[in-house]
Amino acid sequence: MAPARLHPIYSKDTTVWIETGEDRLQVMQWAIERAGFLENIEVVYQSAGKPRAQFLIAIKPNIMTASLYQNPSPVYTDPELVEFLISRLREQGYQNIAVVEARNVYDYSYQGRNVAAVAQMVGYGARGYRVEDLSEQMEPYDYGGVLGQHFVGRTWRDADYRISFAKNKTHWQCFYTGCLKNIYGCLPAWDKMKHYHGKGREYYQCCILILDRFPVHFGFLDAWVSGDGFSGHVRDAKPNRTNTIMASENVFALDWVIGEKMGVNPALNYVVQEALHRWGSIHITRIGNLSEWHPWTNIRPFVVIAMDAIEEAYWLSRFFSRAFASQQDERFPPVRKWRWLFRALQALTRLFEGAFVTKT
Amino acid sequence: MEFPMKVYGLNVIELFLTDMLTALGWGLILFAVVAGVYPNPFFPLGFLEGLLVAGTGVAGGLLLLGSGGIRHNRPVVDVAGWLLPLVGALWLVEGLLAGRAGSIIAGMAMLALAALSVFLRRQALQARFSPRFFSLRQFETMIQVADTMIEADETPALHPIEVAIHVDHFLHQIDSPLRTDIKRVLFVVEWLLPLLILRPIAFSNLGSNERRRAVEKVIGAGGLFRDVARGLKLLASAGYYGSPGGMAQVGYRPFEQRPRSQGVDQTPKHYPDPHPDGGG
Numbered sequence: 001m002a003p004a005r006l007h008p009i010y011s012k013d014t015t016v017w018i019e020t021g022e023d024r025l026q027v028m029q030w031a032i033e034r035a036g037f038l039e040n041i042e043v044v045y046q047s048a049g050k051p052r053a054q055f056l057i058a059i060k061p062n063i064m065t066a067s068l069y070q071n072p073s074p075v076y077t078d079p080e081l082v083e084f085l086i087s088r089l090r091e092q093g094y095q096n097i098a099v100v101e102a103r104n105v106y107d108y109s110y111q112g113r114n115v116a117a118v119a120q121m122v123g124y125g126a127r128g129y130r131v132e133d134l135s136e137q138m139e140p141y142d143y144g145g146v147l148g149q150h151f152v153g154r155t156w157r158d159a160d161y162r163i164s165f166a167k168n169k170t171h172w173q174c175f176y177t178g179c180l181k182n183i184y185g186c187l188p189a190w191d192k193m194k195h196y197h198g199k200g201r202e203y204y205q206c207c208i209l210i211l212d213r214f215p216v217h218f219g220f221l222d223a224w225v226s227g228d229g230f231s232g233h234v235r236d237a238k239p240n241r242t243n244t245i246m247a248s249e250n251v252f253a254l255d256w257v258i259g260e261k262m263g264v265n266p267a268l269n270y271v272v273q274e275a276l277h278r279w280g281s282i283h284i285t286r287i288g289n290l291s292e293w294h295p296w297t298n299i300r301p302f303v304v305i306a307m308d309a310i311e312e313a314y315w316l317s318r319f320f321s322r323a324f325a326s327q328q329d330e331r332f333p334p335v336r337k338w339r340w341l342f343r344a345l346q347a348l349t350r351l352f353e354g355a356f357v358t359k360t
Numbered sequence: 361m362e363f364p365m366k367v368y369g370l371n372v373i374e375l376f377l378t379d380m381l382t383a384l385g386w387g388l389i390l391f392a393v394v395a396g397v398y399p400n401p402f403f404p405l406g407f408l409e410g411l412l413v414a415g416t417g418v419a420g421g422l423l424l425l426g427s428g429g430i431r432h433n434r435p436v437v438d439v440a441g442w443l444l445p446l447v448g449a450l451w452l453v454e455g456l457l458a459g460r461a462g463s464i465i466a467g468m469a470m471l472a473l474a475a476l477s478v479f480l481r482r483q484a485l486q487a488r489f490s491p492r493f494f495s496l497r498q499f500e501t502m503i504q505v506a507d508t509m510i511e512a513d514e515t516p517a518l519h520p521i522e523v524a525i526h527v528d529h530f531l532h533q534i535d536s537p538l539r540t541d542i543k544r545v546l547f548v549v550e551w552l553l554p555l556l557i558l559r560p561i562a563f564s565n566l567g568s569n570e571r572r573r574a575v576e577k578v579i580g581a582g583g584l585f586r587d588v589a590r591g592l593k594l595l596a597s598a599g600y601y602g603s604p605g606g607m608a609q610v611g612y613r614p615f616e617q618r619p620r621s622q623g624v625d626q627t628p629k630h631y632p633d634p635h636p637d638g639g640g
Contacts, residue, residue, distance in 0.1 A: 256365065259363070263361065267363065267366065267369045276365065277367060281365040281367055282365065290361075290362070301372050301379070305372065305373060305480075
């Protein structure tokens with residue numbers, strides 16, 4: 001842990017907007033307007049000194065945790081909300097817009113899961129924007145810190161304006177995942193357990209490091225339908241209709257409020273804790289409905305600690321990643337090696353998923 | 361619910377450890393009662409066995425007391441942390457001598473749980489501080505040294521933890537034989553300094569007034585302790601006044617920010633090489 005350093009975005013006192021309603025596109029519109037998103041991007045655009053058509057905007061939604069197409073989904077960011085945001089940007093004259101993601105540990109278990117294929121499965125049309133696979137455009141970059149000399153996805157590196165558009169859901173490694181943890185998905189190596197977990201470096205350190213080096217200018221949270229419970233970040237048999245979109249120019253503040261809405265002390269989340277250590281404490285103004293989600297099922301501290309212990313051993317975490325990957329769209333066939341064993345383990349996973357949850 | 365944003369607040373490992381110690385405390389008390397009432401599976405009950413059962417109950421009680429606040433009640437947790445493995449080892453020995461499986465299993469379980477709680481306490485500290493140069497114990501000593509040396513009514517510019525982090529990172533960067541001496545000083549402060557005020561407990565476990573008394577004792581002392589006093593002053597000052605916040609508090613402004621530095625040519629002066637031919 002280093003002493004807190006002031007960051008021009010994350011260390012600023014800020015406001016988090018919590019918008020609720022019945023029509024998700026209308027609520028998204030309110031979030032864009034009230035949180036001052038278009039004014040924020042205009043300020044950054046003016047200081048960039050580039051033609052509007054060349055000003056590169058990178059949007060990082062949650063895509064690669066999708067295993068199946070669902071409408072609505074509690075697991076991945078709603079593509080319609082992302083495309084709505086893009087349409088608003090295009091109305092302002094921005095044309096150089098990329099939706100970015102990197103491959104992930106589902107590749108231990110299934111084949112053919114590149115970003116374009118998964119984005120297509122969940123409904124991204126790539127009309128008026130492009131979908132970029134950061135794992136296919138790895139460029140050397142010295143992050144310093146725990147990552148040191150590693151790689152960065154070119155589009156993420158070159159973006160003039162970065163947006164984290166996360167999904168509201170629980171996560172067994174850190175209680176919940178929001179706009180900060182979403183950027184962990186921009187780390188370009190697909191074998192994340194090998195490169196970003198375990199001895200010498202923790203995923204939350206890597207996540208905060210990339211956020212520090214390539215700052216996110218704005219964050220949105222798709223909490224229209226949310227995933228909770230033990231495996232909320234990858235599947236949820238009973239999604240929660242939370243009918244909310246959250247927005248802020250400071251993703252650190254936004255993630256803090258996400259924890260409050262779940263009834264979890266945000267400082268217990270490893271990612272938020274690392275952010276707190278790095279950027280210090282800030283004052284947050286909360287505007288909107290602050291009551292906790294109900295019904296809502298959180299992760300037990302025991303699970304978080306156990307997962308942290310397991311990931312210290314690469315092969316063990318790889319084994320569990322595959323054993324827990326219990327469902328997938330048919331277009332992505334299972335990896336053949338040890339297929340019979342993992343099919344049995346994945347069936348067991350489905351049986352036990354409800355065992356490690358706490359009701360609020 | 362709004363949660364206060366605290367940089368050094370509770371972390372998830374401490375939260376889990378608190379719950380685990382509570383459960384362990386109740387478990388040990390319950391076990392002691394059961395073993396006292398039904399001793400047969402464990403040993404033939406005699407005086408020494410009775411003491412062992414009582415010790416187990418006391419360890420449980422201390423764990424319960426300590427888990428009420430693992431930071432504030434740290435000395436209690438420390439004592440329980442020593443007592444639990446001792447009691448576990450005695451149960452194991454008793455079981456081996458008496459040839460009773462129940463006692464052996466109980467002893468092994470207590471030793472395993474004691475090891476787990478030590479591991480978790482270390483992990484919790486690691487998660488809070490991640491020191492680069494100091495050990496976890498030395499880092500805690502450094503925090504208490506900073507807290508003692510910068511103690512004042514007004515709010516200090518830096519939290520004692522930040523002072524300790526500054527010192528830790530500074531010492532991590534430099535390469536000097538002084539580093540070994542500083543570790544030795546912290547060892548002396550942690551384990552020997554409290555003895556000067558007749559407190560046989562670690563410096564980090566003392567309250568702020570007692571820590572102050574111990575430090576005041578060495579300020580006027582001679583020999584080894586005079587060096588200790590100098591070391592403490594040096595460490596606290598370097599950590600506090602070496603930071604921008606500490607500098608600002610005493611009115612120090614870096615040269616580049618002073619009005620008289622503005623417009624001054626600060627480019628380095630270049631002198632001709634006095635030995636252009638290599639000095640031969």
